[in-house]
Amino acid sequence: xxxxxxxxxxxxxxxxxxxxxxxxxxxxxxxxxxxxxxxxxxxxxxxxxxxxxxxxxxxxxxxxxxxxxxxxxxxxxxxxxxxxxxxxxxxxxxxxxxxxxxxxxxxxxxxxxxxxxxxxxxxxxxxxxxxxxxxxxxxxxxxxxxxxxxxxxxxxxxxxxxxxxxxxxxxxxxxxxxxxxxxxxxxxxxx
Numbered sequence: 001x002x003x004x005x006x007x008x009x010x011x012x013x014x015x016x017x018x019x020x021x022x023x024x025x026x027x028x029x030x031x032x033x034x035x036x037x038x039x040x041x042x043x044x045x046x047x048x049x050x051x052x053x054x055x056x057x058x059x060x061x062x063x064x065x066x067x068x069x070x071x072x073x074x075x076x077x078x079x080x081x082x083x084x085x086x087x088x089x090x091x092x093x094x095x096x097x098x099x100x101x102x103x104x105x106x107x108x109x110x111x112x113x114x115x116x117x118x119x120x121x122x123x124x125x126x127x128x129x130x131x132x133x134x135x136x137x138x139x140x141x142x143x144x145x146x147x148x149x150x151x152x153x154x155x156x157x158x159x160x161x162x163x164x165x166x167x168x169x170x171x172x173x174x175x176x177x178x179x180x181x182x183x184x185x186x187x188x189x190x191x
Contacts, residue, residue, distance in 0.1 A: 011049070011091035018043045019092055020146035021084065021100045023077070024153065025056075026160050028168050032058050032066035033073065035171065037153075037178065038080040040088055043099070043145040046152075046190045048182040050087045053175050054080035078105065085113035092117060099143055152189070157181055 023038045036056045040049040054076040058066035066073060092098070096117045100106045101124040110119045122142040141147055157177060158166040168174040 008091065015093035016042060016049070016088075016091055016096055017093050018097045018099065019049060019088060020143050021088075021098055021106070022103075022143065022146055022150075023080070024150045024160075026168065026174070028055075028171060028174075030167075032062050032069060034058055035168070035174065036077045036080060037174075038077070038084045039146060039149065040084050041146045041149045046145045046149050047186050048149060049091060050084045051178055051182065052080035052083045053171055053178070055171070078109075081105065081109050082113065085109055089113055101143070149185075152185065153178075153181065156185075 020041045020043050021039070023036045025034055025036055027034045034056050036054045038052045038054065040051070041047065042049055055073060056075050056077050057063065057073040088098075092114060094116050096114075097120055098110055098114060098117055099120045099122060100110070102121045106121070107119060110117070120142075154160045154162070158164055159168050159174065159177065
């Protein structure tokens with residue numbers, strides 16, 4: 001996990017009242033080796049507060065191919081969720097709100113790391129069009145800041161394009177790329 005240190009000092013002095021939390025999926029070298037990028041974003045200002053990258057097993061038709069070619073793949077998303085949520089604890093107001101999608105794993109982890117905060121779960125919507133999974137068809141997207149930030153990540157980091165020649169070869173390379181982008185994003189692309 002990488003913390004965005006400059007903004008951490010700011011949020012320790014001015015605790016966050018709201019945070020949006022979810023993950024974006026990408027892959028390591030091949031779609032048979034998916035990765036989860038867990039993000040925490042400040043609504044409105046769209047600042048990236050915290051992130052983590054975790055391995056996950058392939059889903060759907062690729063799962064059989066993945067197991068045959070690469071063997072079983074551990075699901076490490078829970079560690080990523082734990083890292084990001086525990087990193088939010090000193091930055092979020094005790095009366096703050098954490099908004100996430102309706103992932104059934106989130107409530108227990110939120111209660112463990114952020115007791116006392118309000119956890120709002122929203123139903124995820126369908127993507128607006130092919131390749132635009134983060135931008136929703138809904139008239140009002142309750143997690144617009146996070147979804148817009150994910151769309152910006154996909155647009156600005158070539159390794160996150162859905163169809164690309166640029167792929168992540170090593171997880172640490174993705175973590176480093178995200179850390180550099182997060183600083184640039186927070187300083188130059190958001191208010």
